[in-house]
Structures are given as C-alpha cells and as structure tokens.
Amino acid sequence: MEVLLDPLLSVVQILINVAIYIVLGQVVLSWLVHFKILEADNKYVLKAQEVFSIATSKVYAKIREKVPTVAGLDFSPAILVLALIFVQRFVSVALQKMIVG
Numbered sequence: 001m002e003v004l005l006d007p008l009l010s011v012v013q014i015l016i017n018v019a020i021y022i023v024l025g026q027v028v029l030s031w032l033v034h035f036k037i038l039e040a041d042n043k044y045v046l047k048a049q050e051v052f053s054i055a056t057s058k059v060y061a062k063i064r065e066k067v068p069t070v071a072g073l074d075f076s077p078a079i080l081v082l083a084l085i086f087v088q089r090f091v092s093v094a095l096q097k098m099i100v101g
Helices: 001-034 043-066 078-101
Strands: none
Touching: 001 043, 001 078, 043 078
C-alpha cells in the first residue's frame, strides 16, 4: 500500500504547487494590467487572462458564495491559496508519517 501511496501523494503535492502558481500568476497579471504596466488589450495578456479564468473561475465562484467581496476587494484568490497550502501541508505530514513509521 505504501508503495502506491507515496508516489500518489507526491503527484498531489505537484498538482497543488501548480494550482498555487496559477492563482499567483493570475493575481500578478491582474496587478500588472491594473497599474498599466501591461496593456489590457494586448492579445497575449487577453489570452493569459482567458486561460487563468478557465482554470480558476469555478473555484472562485464557490468561494465567493461563502465569502463576499468587502469594500470592492475579492479575497477568493487569497483564500484559495491558503486552502491549497493547508492541504499541501496535510499531504506533506502524511508523507512523512508514512516514511517514518
């Protein structure tokens, strides 16, 4: 059982890392557009925003159902990253316990 679970948990950790990088990339891109460092009508920016939106919109919608925006600030990316970090730590502890004993 341990032989199968160890690689599976490692893959889960990699997927969580990818998800965190997607959220952070989306946030940074939105800041760059907001502060006019990147043009909002640039075709590459539009495509990147579309890809990020496809990857995150459903999860953000679920979070927004529970936590509404406050003073125009959307906390769903931060909540998602914190939840992903929590799950990642949980998986890491599970891996360590499997390896140690």
